[in-house]
Every structure is written in C-alpha cells, then in structure tokens.
Amino acid sequence: MMERALSIRNLKVSYKDRxxxxxxxxxxxxxxxxxxxxxxxxxxxxxxRCMNRMIDIVEGAKVSGEVFFGGENIYAPGVDPxxxxxxxxxxxxxxxxxxxxxxxxxxxxLKINGYTGDIPQMVEKSLRWAGLWExxxxxxxxxxxxxxxxxxxxxxxxxxxxxxxxxxxxDEPCSALDPVSTLRIEELxxxxxxxxxxxxxxxxxxxxxxxxxxxxxxxxxxxxxxxETSSMFTVPKDKRTEDFITGRFG
Amino acid sequence: MREKFIQILxxxxxxxxxxxxxxxxxxxxxxxxxxxxxxxxxxxxxxxxWTPLFTPAHYGILPLxxxxxxxxxxxxxxAAPVGLASALYLxxxxxxxxxxxxxxxxxxxxxxxxxxxxxxxxxxVTPIIRSVFPEANVFNALSAGIVMGIMLIPMVSxxxxxxxxxxxxxxxxxxxxxxxxKLEVSCKVVLPAATSGIVASFILAISRAIGETMIVALAAGxxxxxxxxxxxxxxxxxxxxxQVLLGDAPFGSIEYKSVYAxxxxxxxxxxxxxxxxxLIVRRYREVY
Amino acid sequence: xxxxxxxxxxxxxxxxxIDAALKFVFAGxxxxxxxxxxxxLFRIISDSLGWLDLQFLTSFPSRFPEKAGIFPALxxxxxxxxxxxxxxxxxxxxxAIFLEEYAKKSKLVSFIQLNIxxxxxxxxxxxxxxxxxxxxxxxxxxxxxxxGGLTMGILVLPVVIVSAQEAIRxxxxxxxxxxxxxxxxKWQTVRYxxxxxxxxxxxxGVILALSRAIGETAPLIPIGALTFIRTLPKSPFDSFTxxxxxxxxxxxxxxxxxxxxxxxxIVVLLFVLLSMNFIAIMIRxxxxxxxxxx
Numbered sequence: 001m002m003e004r005a006l007s008i009r010n011l012k013v014s015y016k017d018r019x020x021x022x023x024x025x026x027x028x029x030x031x032x033x034x035x036x037x038x039x040x041x042x043x044x045x046x047x048x049r050c051m052n053r054m055i056d057i058v059e060g061a062k063v064s065g066e067v068f069f070g071g072e073n074i075y076a077p078g079v080d081p082x083x084x085x086x087x088x089x090x091x092x093x094x095x096x097x098x099x100x101x102x103x104x105x106x107x108x109x110l111k112i113n114g115y116t117g118d119i120p121q122m123v124e125k126s127l128r129w130a131g132l133w134e135x136x137x138x139x140x141x142x143x144x145x146x147x148x149x150x151x152x153x154x155x156x157x158x159x160x161x162x163x164x165x166x167x168x169x170x171d172e173p174c175s176a177l178d179p180v181s182t183l184r185i186e187e188l189x190x191x192x193x194x195x196x197x198x199x200x201x202x203x204x205x206x207x208x209x210x211x212x213x214x215x216x217x218x219x220x221x222x223x224x225x226x227x228e229t230s231s232m233f234t235v236p237k238d239k240r241t242e243d244f245i246t247g248r249f250g
Numbered sequence: 251m252r253e254k255f256i257q258i259l260x261x262x263x264x265x266x267x268x269x270x271x272x273x274x275x276x277x278x279x280x281x282x283x284x285x286x287x288x289x290x291x292x293x294x295x296x297x298x299x300w301t302p303l304f305t306p307a308h309y310g311i312l313p314l315x316x317x318x319x320x321x322x323x324x325x326x327x328x329a330a331p332v333g334l335a336s337a338l339y340l341x342x343x344x345x346x347x348x349x350x351x352x353x354x355x356x357x358x359x360x361x362x363x364x365x366x367x368x369x370x371x372x373x374x375v376t377p378i379i380r381s382v383f384p385e386a387n388v389f390n391a392l393s394a395g396i397v398m399g400i401m402l403i404p405m406v407s408x409x410x411x412x413x414x415x416x417x418x419x420x421x422x423x424x425x426x427x428x429x430x431x432k433l434e435v436s437c438k439v440v441l442p443a444a445t446s447g448i449v450a451s452f453i454l455a456i457s458r459a460i461g462e463t464m465i466v467a468l469a470a471g472x473x474x475x476x477x478x479x480x481x482x483x484x485x486x487x488x489x490x491x492x493q494v495l496l497g498d499a500p501f502g503s504i505e506y507k508s509v510y511a512x513x514x515x516x517x518x519x520x521x522x523x524x525x526x527x528x529l530i531v532r533r534y535r536e537v538y
Numbered sequence: 539x540x541x542x543x544x545x546x547x548x549x550x551x552x553x554x555x556i557d558a559a560l561k562f563v564f565a566g567x568x569x570x571x572x573x574x575x576x577x578x579l580f581r582i583i584s585d586s587l588g589w590l591d592l593q594f595l596t597s598f599p600s601r602f603p604e605k606a607g608i609f610p611a612l613x614x615x616x617x618x619x620x621x622x623x624x625x626x627x628x629x630x631x632x633x634a635i636f637l638e639e640y641a642k643k644s645k646l647v648s649f650i651q652l653n654i655x656x657x658x659x660x661x662x663x664x665x666x667x668x669x670x671x672x673x674x675x676x677x678x679x680x681x682x683x684x685x686g687g688l689t690m691g692i693l694v695l696p697v698v699i700v701s702a703q704e705a706i707r708x709x710x711x712x713x714x715x716x717x718x719x720x721x722x723x724k725w726q727t728v729r730y731x732x733x734x735x736x737x738x739x740x741x742x743g744v745i746l747a748l749s750r751a752i753g754e755t756a757p758l759i760p761i762g763a764l765t766f767i768r769t770l771p772k773s774p775f776d777s778f779t780x781x782x783x784x785x786x787x788x789x790x791x792x793x794x795x796x797x798x799x800x801x802x803x804i805v806v807l808l809f810v811l812l813s814m815n816f817i818a819i820m821i822r823x824x825x826x827x828x829x830x831x832x
Contacts, residue, residue: 057426059346083550086429087542096420099443109428112438114547156424163428164542256725257640263632264641267654267699270692274664277671335567343561344568354819355572361746361815362575363753365782366582366804369789373797374581403571429548433557454659461661463756464782468789488663488756495666495760501675513667517660524659528652 003030004068005167005197006051011065013046013055020046022221023065028167028214033189033198035212035229037205039244043221044201045093048169051199052088053081070166086113089160091170095152097144097159102136105144105155109163122162129195130158131188150181154188161192168192170200174207186211205245209233217241278517281510288504294511300474300485302508303494309508311515313474317484321395321466322459324480328399329455333406334448340407341414342436353408360404368468371397376469383481389471392480398465402455409454409531413447414440450530457523461516463488487516582808585801594802598768599784603795606788608803610767614683614778615752617771621687622694622751627744630698634740637699638706639728658696665693666760674761681762684774689757694747701743705736738825742818749814753807755782781807 006028013021020043028034028051036044049055053074055063066073074084086109097105106123115122123140127133132154136147144155153173160168170189174182189198189211202208208215209229216226217238225232225241236242286294289309297310336356340349376393380386417440425435441448471483472493485493491509499505589603597607633654641647669689679685709732717727763783771778781803788800 052427054423054427057423080550080554082429082431082554083548085427086546086548090423090427092420092423092427094420096418096424098421098424098439108425108438109430112428112430112434112553114549115545116547117545159424159428164545166542253723253725257636260632260636260640263629264636264650266629266633267657267696268650270668270695271653271657273672274660274668277668278664280671332567332570335564336571339561339564339568343564352568352572355575358812358815359571359575361749361753361811362578363755363782363807363811365753365755365785365789366578366808369785369797369800369804370578370581372789373585373801374577400571400574407568407571431553431557433560434553457659461659461663463661463663463759464786467756468786488661491663491667492756492759495670495762498762510667513664517664520659520661520664521656524656525652527659528655 002032004028005030006199007066007068008047008050009066009068011047011050011067012063013043013050014062015058015060020221021050024218024221024223026216026223026226028197028199030197031193031195032213033193033200033211034214034216035208036199036201036216036218037203037208037244038218040203042218044218045171047218048090048171048199048201051167051169052085052090054085054090056081086163087165088167088169089163089165091153091156091160091168091173093172094176095149095156097147097152097155100144101141102144102147102155103140106159106162109159113163126158126162127155129161129192130154131184131191132158148181150177150184153177153181153185157185157188165196167197167199170198172201172203175203182207205247217244219244274517278510278514281507282514285504285507285511288507289511298476300490302505303497307504309511311487311512313476314485314487314490314512315515316476316478317391317466317470317474318460318486318488320391320478320480320484321398321470321486322456324392324395325398325402325459325462326452326456328396329402329406329459330452332399333403333451333455334410336403336407337410337414337448338436338441341411342432342440356404356407359401360408362401364401364462364464365468367397367401368465371465371469379481386481387471387483389469389483390481391470391484394466394468394470395480397469398459398462401462401465402458405458406451406455409451410444410448413444413451416447417443446530446533450527453523453527453530457520457527460523461488461520463492467492487512491516579808582801582804585798586805589798589802590805594799595806603793603799606799608781608784608806610770611779611781611784611803612806613770614763615780617683617774617778618687618690618758618780619748619752621684621774622690623744623748625688625691626695626698626747630695630744630747631702631740633695633699634702634706635728635733638703639724639732654696654699658700661756662693662754663756663759665689666757668692669757670760670762680775681764681777682775683771683778686758686761686763686778686780687774689761690751690754693754693757694751697747697750698744701747702736702740705739705743706732708739709735738821742822742825745814745818745821749811749818752814753782753811755786758783759786 004027008024008026011021011024024047036047038044050063050067055061063075066075098108103123106126107119110119110122124133127136132151135151144152147155174185192198212229215229215232217224219240225236225238233245236245294309294311297308298312299308299310300313301308340352371393375397379393421439421443422435425439466486466489470486470489472485472489473483474485475482477484490512494505494509594607596609597605598610600606666689669685673679673685673688674681713731714727717731758780763779764777767777767779785800785803788796
C-alpha cells in the first residue's frame with residue numbers, strides 16, 4: 001500500500017445555500033502527481049482550496065467533513081490554518097508575485113516563518129528547484145514584474161518551494177501561459193515530485209495525461225472517477241469520464 | 251448650427267474653471283506685487299518677526315509659517331496613524347455589514363463644518379488640555395492641531411482605503427498560502443502595495459491642514475511666534491488673514507497688502523502639494 | 539520530526555497574539571471617529587440646552603445673549619445659497635457635460651480636468667480673497683449678498699463639476715448608442731437620454747456641494763459678511779450675515795452665555811446640514827438601485 005499525503009473523507013462545501021462539493025472521498029499519494037480535472041464550475045478549485053484551508057478566507061464558505069494530513073484532521077477544532085498553509089504550499093491560476101524584488105518574493109515566506117538557516121542560500125536553492133536561477137541570478141534586486149508571465153509563475157513556484165512544503169497545490173498554473181512556458185512548468189513538476197507531493201487542478205486534459213500519475217474527475221461537486229492516469233485515459237470506468245476526456249463536453 | 255452653438259456654450263462653461271484659476275492668481279499677484287514694493291523679499295523670507303499691525307512693523311513670514319507647520323504637524327500626527335489604522339480595519343478586517351455602518355458615519359464626520367470643529371476645540375478640547383498641562387495658554391496649537399487631525403481622519407481613511415481596496419486579492423491569497431497571518435498580509439503585502447495611494451492621502455491631508463482656517467482662527471491664537479511649543483498661543487497664515495480682514499484694514503494699506511502676500515504663499519504651498527498628490531493618485535490607479 | 543520543523547521557528551502563538559492585539563487597535567481607530575462624532579454632538583446639544591427656542595430662531599442678534607437670535611443669519615444663509623446654486627449648478631453641469639460627452643481626449647482637456655481637481659484643493663479663505671478682489675472691489679458689488687453668493691458659487695463649482703461628471707459617466711454607453719441609432723443628434727441624446735438618467739446622481743452631488751457651502755465660514759470673512767445687522771437684506775446688493783459667521787462671532791467671545799447661543803446656532807446649522815445629507819443619501823440609494831436593475 002502506498003503512503004498517503006492527504007486523505008479526504010466526506011468533504012462537503014457550500015456557499016450560502018449552494019452546495020459545490022457534495023461529499024468527496026479522495027486519497028492523495030506521496031511523491032506522486034495527482035491531477036484534478038472536470039468542466040468549469042465543477043468544484044475542482046474549491047476542492048484544492050480545502051486541502052490547505054485556503055477556503056477559510058472565502059467569505060460565506062461552509063466546510064464539513066475531514067481532511068487528514070500527517071494523521072491529523074486539518075478541520076479539527078483548534079487546528080491553526082496558518083500552520084497548515086505553512087506546510088502545504090499553493091500556486092495560483094494567474095502569476096501573482098508581490099510588487100517587490102525577485103529576491104524578496106522568494107524570501108517572504110522564509111522571513112515571516114522565522115527561517116533559521118541562511119536566507120540568500122535558500123533563495124538560490126528554491127530558484128534552482130524552480131529552474132529559474134540561471135535566468136535571474138544577475139538581477140535578484142529587480143522588480144518581479146519585469147519577468148515574463150512564465151518566469152513569474154516559476155517565481156511563484158520558487159516562492160512556495162522555499163518553505164520546503166510537503167505538498168504543493170497548483171490551481172491551473174498554466175492557464176495564463178503560452179505553450180512553451182507551459183511545457184517548462186510541466187517538466188519542472190515532473191522533476192519536483194521526488195521532493196514532494198503535487199496536486200494540480202487543470203482544465204487541460206492533455207496536461208493531466210502528460211504529467212499526472214493519478215487523475216480525479218470531478219463533475220457537479222461529485223467525484224466521478226479516480227485512478228491511475230494511464231488506465232483512466234485508456235479504459236475509463238464511467239461513461240461520463242469517457243465523454244469528458246474525449247471532448248464531448250466541458 | 252444649433253448643435254454648434256450648444257457645444258460652444260458648454261465648452262465655455264468648462265473653461266470657466268481655467269478662468270477661475272487665472273483669476274485667483276491675478277487677484278493675488280496684484281496686491282502682492284504692491285506689498286513687495288514696500289517690503290523686500292529678503293525681509294519677508296528671513297526676518298523672524300511678523301508684526302504688521304504694530305510699530306515698528308516687521309514683515310517676516312517665518313513665524314506664521316512656523317505656526318502653520320506646528321499645527322499641521324500635530325494634525326498629521328493624529329490623522330495619519332488613526333486614519334491609516336482605520337483604513338486597514340475597514341479594508342482588511344471589518345465584515346461587510348460593519349463597513350456599511352462605519353463608512354457613512356465617517357462621511358458625516360467629514361461633512362461637519364470646520365467652524366463646528368473650532369467650537370469643539372475651544373470649548374471641549376482646550377479645557378481638557380489645560381487641566382492636564384496647567385501652563386497651557388487658552389489659545390494653543392495643540393488643541394487646534396488635535397481637532398484638525400480629527401477632522402482629517404475621514405479623508406485619510408477613505409483615500410487610503412481606496413488604495414488598499416485596489417490591491418488585487420491574488421496578492422493577499424499568495425501571502426496567506428505562505429502561512430502569513432492576517433496582520434502580515436495587511437502590513438507586509440497590502441500596505442507596501444498601496445504605499446503611493448497612502449502617501450497621496452497624507453499629502454492631501456497636509457494641504458488641507460495648511461489651508462484650514464476656522465479651527466485655528468478660534469483656537470490657536472493670534473500671536474505670531476517662532477516656537478515649536480504646542481502649548482503656546484501661535485498664529486497661522488490663515489488665522490492672520492482672518493484677523494486683518496475682520497479688522498477692516500483700509501484698501502491700499504500695507505496691512506491689507508500683507509494679507510495678499512501671505513495668501514500667495516498659502517496658495518503656492520497648497521497648490522504644489524495638491525498637484526503632487528493628484529499626480530500620485532493618478533499614477534497608482536494605472537498600476538493594477 | 540520533518541525537515542521543515544528543524545529549519546523554521548515560526549513562533550505561531552506570538553504572531554497570532556500580535557495579530558489579535560493590532561486588530562483591536564485598528565478597530566479602535568475605526569471607531570474613534572464614530573466616538574468623536576457622538577461626543578461632539580452630545581457636547582454641542584448639551585451646551586445649547588435651554589437656549590434653542592422659537593424666539594432664538596426669529597430674533598435679531600443682540601448684546602444680550604438671552605435676547606439674541608439668528609433670524610437674519612438664517613435668512614442670509616438661505617439667500618446666499620440660492621445665489622450659489624443659481625451660479626454653480628448650470629455652469630457646473632454644462633462643464634461636466636462638455637468634459638464627458640463632447641470633449642475629445644486631448645492635452646487641453648486633461649489640463650482642464652487637472653485644473654478642476656486643483657481648484658477643489660484651494661483653501662477656502664483664498665476663495666474669499668478672490669471674491670473680495672473681484673466682486674467686492676473690481677466689480678463694485680460691495681460687501682453684498684451677491685458678492686458672497688458668487689464667491690460661494692465659485693468655491694463649490696469644482697465639486698459640482700466632478701460629481702456631475704461621475705453621474706454622467708455612470709450612464710451606460712448602450713443607452714447613448716440606442717439614441718444615436720434612432721437618429722438623435724448629440725445634443726438630443728444628451729438632453730433626452732443622458733441628463734434624465736444622470737439627474738439623481740447630479741442632484742446628490744449638488745446637494746452635498748451646497749451643504750458644504752452652507753457650512754463654510756472662511757470665504758465670507760473677506761467679503762465682510764457682517765455679524766451685527768439691524769435690517770434684513772432686501773436686495774442682492776444689501777449687506778448680510780450667515781449662520782457660520784454668526785457662530786464664529788459668538789464663539790470668539792469669552793462669555794459663557796454667548797458660547798451657549800453659539801452652540802444653539804450650531805445645532806440649527808447641523809440640523810440643516812444633516813437633513814441635506816440625509817436627502818442626498820436617500821436619492822443616491824434609490825438611484826443606485828435603479829442603475830443596477832438595468
């Protein structure tokens with residue numbers, strides 16, 4: 001049996017009266033890439049945001065159910081969401097570097113969380129992990145907004161990696177990028193999975209097929225199918241999965 | 251034909267604003283030039299006494315500028331931190347329902363005439379100050395400055411809040427995802443990103459404080475003095491203008507002309523601050 | 539123990555504590571304004587107790603506080619505001635229409651716009667000096683109602699223009715296009731489509747601008763709005779006084795009783811201003827709902 005990084009049990013989320021996740025059970029395996037796919041509005045981003053309690057900052061969202069991380073339910077009373085987010089990193093749909101220098105962007109998490117090591121060294125290490133070091137090593141003091149979209153997104157990945165999280169969540173990280181940048185980020189993720197567990201939400205089925213070890217298909221707030229990507233894309237068990245991956249809807 | 255006529259009519263209405271600005275400059279310049287025929291610019295800028303109503307008369311604007319600066323400083327020391335903290339609360343912490351109550355109240359506060367604040371300074375704040383510091387004068391810079399600061403809080407708060415609101419939410423999310431607390435998100439991400447708007451709000455507040463008249467005319471005194479002791483009676487530029495014009499100085503007299511000289515300095519100071527402030531506001535609107 | 543726990547000392551409890559403490563401070567600052575408003579209102583109302591009655595509203599000022607009243611000041615304020623409105627509303631709306639509907643983007647137009655913003659920041663006492671120089675002396679209007687009203691009109695003009703511009707900008711472009719598609723000329727579109735739907739917004743702005751004028755004292759001091767008048771103004775060329783000037787005069791006297799009638803006059807002034815604000819907010823709320831429904 002493979003080790004699990006996260007176990008989600010009967011997770012329900014509603015905004016006001018609208019239920020967007022209707023009882024999800026899902027396991028995320030360690031050092032694997034898990035893709036979450038589904039048509040827009042199916043709740044895949046919401047599901048991702050539940051994994052590091054980013055859902056807490058969405059006004060009016062109600063969560064029930066359990067998410068186990070390292071044997072602990074992160075929704076148990078008394079669990080501090082700040083601590084969870086420190087351990088589980090996240091990268092967003094659009095690159096969102098802070099309006100600070102490249103260096104300060106990566107150092108931000110290190111500083112607020114009291115990193116005891118050498119910060120410049122860790123910044124370099126993280127930028128190397130994100131495959132960005134060679135491109136920016138001579139201009140660390142420049143504003144992050146001088147970078148291209150793809151570079152900005154890798155900077156955001158470096159920023160998350162600096163905290164050496166156990167899990168990295170990515171919410172459609174390539175949707176705003178060109179194909180070349182997309183490819184670079186996909187390569188990067190494949191290299192990274194030795195170090196950590198990756199969960200990626202994507203609207204791009206090919207992307208899931210290219211990089212994910214496991215794929216979860218979500219529809220209308222329900223988990224329709226979950227399994228190894230290779231088998232799911234060749235012999236889907238559910239008719240709806242087949243329709244979706246062959247492009248009949250969504 | 252008719253369309254053309256209407257357009258010309260509307261355009262001339264719009265150009266009225268330019269005519270007004272020119273009118274202000276010209277009406278100030280005429281008498282100011284007359285003033286400098288009798289007083290040298292050197293005396294005006296370097297002399298440390300301002301006594302146009304006594305003999306021997308001295309025409310050094312420094313004491314009036316000093317009084318204005320002192321009151322402005324006190325006002326900004328009240329308005330900047332309180333306004334900024336209030337903006338942070340309203341933009342980052344307060345739930346929507348609370349914001350909908352507090353914001354209109356601040357609007358009302360901003361709409362109260364300065365004469366009312368002047369009354370408040372003289373009859374409420376001054377006695378409190380005098381019970382704490384018995385050596386304080388009945389008219390003092392501290393009382394006027396504090397009350398002026400209170401008057402400016404809504405302005406600083408609402409302009410700074412606008413700047414914070416225009417910081418995209420994605421930046422807040424990025425910081426939360428790195429394990430930041432709400433305070434760290436507010437102070438280390440939102441605040442730096444909104445800096446230019448906040449600075450602009452401070453600049454506009456300073457400009458308002460320099461030009462504010464009724465509070466200082468009632469509560470700060472009428473003794474031009476080179477002092478930074480907030481408990482003493484001082485005189486600001488605006489209060490001097492009021493004092494002379496209430497006294498019915500004859501047209502053409504040197505006292506009368508000195509009002510214009512002081513008003514020119516006042517106008518130049520506030521205009522340059524306003525230009526800087528509006529330029530900053532315009533620029534930060536273009537960033538996101 | 540994970541690698542992360544060795545390398546980081548997040549001190550989460552301490553950060554949480556500071557977070558909570560400062561939240562308290564921030565909230566305190568936001569409520570400071572609310573508190574001050576209540577203290578101020580309470581203070582002024584309690585100072586005025588016993589002085590505010592019908593006699594106070596209908597009497598002339600007097601050397602004896604118990605006989606003094608604000609009738610000429612009240613009337614003067616009304617007259618001044620009428621002149622202010624007659625001057626600033628048509629010019630302000632016309633300027634706003636020009637800037638929003640007619641003017642093409644050019645250096646000149648952006649200069650005019652910047653100039654309007656800067657006018658709004660000119661200290662009100664400077665407007666008073668402008669009024670003294672231009673109206674009282676050059677145009678020989680003397681220290682009259684007309685000079686005072688025009689000075690106030692110039693003072694509020696930038697405020698009227700900016701708020702009318704905002705209201706006009708809020709009218710959806712599709713409505714204009716619809717009018718053009720029906721063969722309307724530019725002016726017909728403005729007159730029959732843009733202005734009617736922008737009107738509530740413009741009115742809100744105008745009321746707020748006029749309420750500012752009602753409370754202004756400084757610009758009328760150079761004009762010489764007298765505080766001690768025995769006759770009511772009968773024509774625009776007569777001398778006058780207004781409420782804020784009357785309040786200033788009474789407040790600056792050392793006697794307690796004059797302070798008390800100053801407070802009573804402030805209550806009247808604030809009552810007028812707050813009701814105008816209230817009306818403006820009512821109009822705005824109703825109007826916003828309508829635009830949203832579209």
